[in-house]
Amino acid sequence: MDSPRIISLIASATEMVCALGLEDALVGRSHECDFPPAVQRLPVCSEPRIDPAASSREIDRQVKASLAEALSIYRVFREELERLQPTHILTQTQCDVCAVSLQDVEEAVCGLVGRRPQIISLAPMSLADVWNDIRRVAEALEIPERGEALTAELQGRLDRLAQALPRGLQRPTVVCLEWLDPLMSGGNWLPELVEIAGGRPLLAEAGRHSPWMTWEDLPAADPDVLVLLPCGFDIRRTLAELTPLRAHPSWPHLRCVRTGRVYVADGNQYFNRPGPRLVESAEILAELLHGVPTPLRHRGDGWIPLP
Numbered sequence: 001m002d003s004p005r006i007i008s009l010i011a012s013a014t015e016m017v018c019a020l021g022l023e024d025a026l027v028g029r030s031h032e033c034d035f036p037p038a039v040q041r042l043p044v045c046s047e048p049r050i051d052p053a054a055s056s057r058e059i060d061r062q063v064k065a066s067l068a069e070a071l072s073i074y075r076v077f078r079e080e081l082e083r084l085q086p087t088h089i090l091t092q093t094q095c096d097v098c099a100v101s102l103q104d105v106e107e108a109v110c111g112l113v114g115r116r117p118q119i120i121s122l123a124p125m126s127l128a129d130v131w132n133d134i135r136r137v138a139e140a141l142e143i144p145e146r147g148e149a150l151t152a153e154l155q156g157r158l159d160r161l162a163q164a165l166p167r168g169l170q171r172p173t174v175v176c177l178e179w180l181d182p183l184m185s186g187g188n189w190l191p192e193l194v195e196i197a198g199g200r201p202l203l204a205e206a207g208r209h210s211p212w213m214t215w216e217d218l219p220a221a222d223p224d225v226l227v228l229l230p231c232g233f234d235i236r237r238t239l240a241e242l243t244p245l246r247a248h249p250s251w252p253h254l255r256c257v258r259t260g261r262v263y264v265a266d267g268n269q270y271f272n273r274p275g276p277r278l279v280e281s282a283e284i285l286a287e288l289l290h291g292v293p294t295p296l297r298h299r300g301d302g303w304i305p306l307p
Contacts, residue, residue, distance in 0.1 A: 009100040012275035013090035056181040076108040124274040126207040172224035174199035183213040197285030229267030262306040
């Protein structure tokens with residue numbers, strides 16, 4: 001195969017490509033791809049049609065209105081695809097809300113005059129799916145041995161983290177909130193990460209889409225620990241979105257609020273990107289749940305106690 005020219009339209013796939021040692025083969029990225037930092041030099045090939053600076057409630061309204069009218073939430077820059085002449089385009093079918101979809105890419109590619117790139121669409125629902133996606137990307141780029149080596153390394157780090165937990169520890173019940181207004185519990189791979197880190201996940205099932213919740217669900221579950229990690233939000237943005245949560249009459253009565261076990265994590269950089277840094281997401285949970293020391297010590301950057 002000639003040297004690949006890769007456009008990644010999903011942040012987690014960009015991280016996969018770089019972890020596989022092909023950062024120099026990237027020629028374009030999505031508006032959300034920002035890690036490793038050097039990829040920010042690349043041309044941007046997409047944009048959201050909704051206002052990402054709006055409140056949680058307003059973003060939810062705009063998204064649901066677009067989906068009700070069968071409109072895409074993102075726009076792919078066909079002219080950039082034509083100019084960059086990629087051999088491979090990475091996208092996803094896991095969630096039409098979170099990132100550019102396969103349909104968006106197919107519609108943009110069908111009008112290209114030049115070469116027809118290979119489209120690699122990822123659809124992870126569990127940790128095993130994420131590792132399989134890494135292998136699929138590596139195989140498509142004709143470096144399968146790197147995919148096997150990377151997934152073995154990542155799984156090994158998770159295994160060592162689980163083994164580092166103290167023997168006989170009490171596993172607290174945990175709810176992860178992937179959206180704050182309205183409430184959504186973190187599903188997919190998040191329950192697996194909670195279990196690896198020594199917790200018992202509530203209100204979501206591993207390998208299934210993140211479910212919407214009501215305010216009756218949260219007090220009924222009454223978790224020992226609540227982790228706020230909204231999709232696409234960093235810690236600062238999450239802290240700015242807490243008013244509806246704290247204003248609800250049930251909030252002060254939650255066990256986790258009374259005991260000071262509510263945490264804010266960077267959902268954008270870690271938990272909601274199904275790529276190599278899910279290992280670091282598990283480390284964050286181990287730190288905040290049990291104080292387990294991890295190599296990178298994520299407190300302050302990846303998570304903080306709720307002020």
